[in-house]
Amino acid sequence: MNLSTRIAVSLISGLMVAVASPAFAKVPCGGDFGQFLEGVKQEAIASGLSARAANRALAGAQIDRKVLSRDRAQGVFKLDFLTFSKRAISSYRLKNGAANMQKWSRVFNRAEKDYGVPAPVITAFWALETDYGGFQGDFNTVNALATLSHDCRRPHLFRPQLIAAIEMVQHGDLDPRGTTGAWAGEIGQVQMLPADIIRFGVDGDHDGHINVKASSADAILTGAKFIQHLGWKRGEPWLQEVSVPANFPWETTGLDQRRNGSEWARMGVKARQGKIANVPAALILPQGRKGPIFLAYRNFDIYLEWNQSFVYTTTAAYLATRLGGAHVYDQGNPDPGLSDPQMKQLQKKLEDLGYDVGKIDGILGSGTRHAVQEMQKKLGMPADGWPTEELLARL
Template sequence: MTRRLRSFPTFAKAALTGLLISTAPTTAQQCGGDFRQFLAGVKQEAVSKGLSPQAADRTLAGAQIDRKVLSRDRAQGVFKMTFLDFSKRVISGYRMKNGAANMKKYAGVFQREEAQYGVPAPVITAFWALETDFGAVQGDFNTVNALATLAHDCRRPELFRPQLIAAIEMVQHGDLDPGSTTGAWAGEIGMVQMLPEDIIKFGKDGNGDGHVKLKESAEDAIMTAGAFIEHLGWRRGEPWLQEVAVPQNLNWIETGLGKTKTGGQWAALGVQPRWGQISSNLPASLLLPQGRKGPAFLAYSNYNIYLEWNQSFVYTTTAAYFATRLAGAPVYTQGNPDPGLNDAQMKQLQTKLSQMGYDVGKIDGILGSGTRDAVQQVQQKLGMPADAWPTPELLNRL
């Protein structure tokens, strides 16, 4: 499945993730040097791909390097909030109310979208809320300048040059104004924050005006999001996340992403739904975002689509949980999780785990998948409950 580059969601500020690599010229040709010569090369490539010289000129004529974009790219924030803290912050009464109101207001569009692409309204609505607060906060970076800046910069030109050429195609279609279209610092546009290549590939005219304008048209945003999520592999008619109660004698090493049993097998081990019915025949992983004493969820195959949208575990679990709330699920049972680690302690733990031979990636204080896996393995070796939640007790044991 194609992964797209994700910058911080304009409102939620989740981690930059994803990967979208297209065929491009060599690095010497595609980045750096005189900016106007670089833009001339972009125009030449765009025209060679069938785009009009006029569209390229209109797009690139006023393009400028945006130093704020480079600063943001060099100093990307890191996502270190816990699931409980983040979900409480972003799933507010305001968003629940507005989410329900928007699902009602655009019920006909959502029905059309689900009939075509199979993605339920609450799933799209949760992304709509977290990405831009239902379109209210879409970012104020000039999109062409942002893409031109990052394409010219030699850090990741293979990611951004194709996006700049896709922006030229959007200008040719009349779906982007080079002077006035704004969005996120990494070039995402509109209510659900999508990159130009994805808009070209999956953009849908939801309101029948002959254009795909994700900034202004909720109908376009809904239909386009549905088409994109279907492309990522959404399984029609299947659940994505379900809160459950777990017995305290569970073998915790069997929990976590990538370790699946059928819903029926989990139920046989004493896992019980807090709402609805467990889908007995579907594979699911048991997620414990803050260990065995905190909230617990069965994550079905459709949960993986959230990780394609954004690879931050806390963000994706929150988005998936938010969608269940919009679909009628009650507030989770918070439980009483063991205290976690602060930033310095997390880095200390990662350093120790790395010295022990575990691949935790960068020592960054983020509880990512590599750190979770290492924590779980070490917990098991030490005879501790292997629920992948790092605690001061674990750090002291090491």
């Protein structure tokens, strides 16, 4: 998952730890690192963990300057959907995805039976996060979390995760010096934070431990339980490629506009494969009306909970449909998008006109898409939410 957005989404359980622990507010970030670790230890003990586990977890912990460098230099997600999805969905990932679904079929069957989440959905995350466990990150997890907790930018997000890591040490599920993962403290084959592993961890191989790094069974079932928690609706689709008439009312598209499948069908929307499900869905156009077109059903919301990047989530959802047997999308012939300077110029113009586009960052986020669509309506242009040079020129 994209770490910068994933952290904010997945810390609900971790924040509960912070709220429950009165010691949290008394131990500041920054300052002497040894004193800081002692404060963390006392907070862990106050929350019910053993002094032995805290000592073992924090002994030898160090500031990792590479973690701080990554945190300061997070890249922004500016690739368009066609570019990113073509890079991310390789023949290797499709072939190995199918092989893994077959290899772990019993575990996937259990995941769907117990949590309602189909194998292709879990497998797509597994593929995009770590290439099926092939690369899980090489940052020491305790050092990463201690570094980000000590740093005063976002200690309220990372400190609960450091306490959760101590709890994992107490359970025997984390080696404080040997466990590695992502720079922001995420661990395992589907990249989850310690507090989420504790809350949603499933011992899939029945060895008495939750080992999401080495055990694919643990990772699959833990991921499924977490996805269920995010609100997955059993038996419902998540994404479906469709076609629409040339004269379609484009102003009805976008994630904030949902209709039942039967209503979309009456408007001329047709599925490229199968039938349109008669449940609420939004018509989304990742690259405007001339590119691929999808119905995003309610389960698509779970992807946005997992990662807030529209391009990443649409790619993950589409990969899951491919793993489930869907055809390659019709990429169409979309109008060229804007360059980074042009996108920032467009955002500034829209902001000056009173639209809330968020930060002027060159990213086509939800605020910018909505503003573009509204401006297209005012100018009498097809309101598909896709920014073009024509729109910029008319502004």
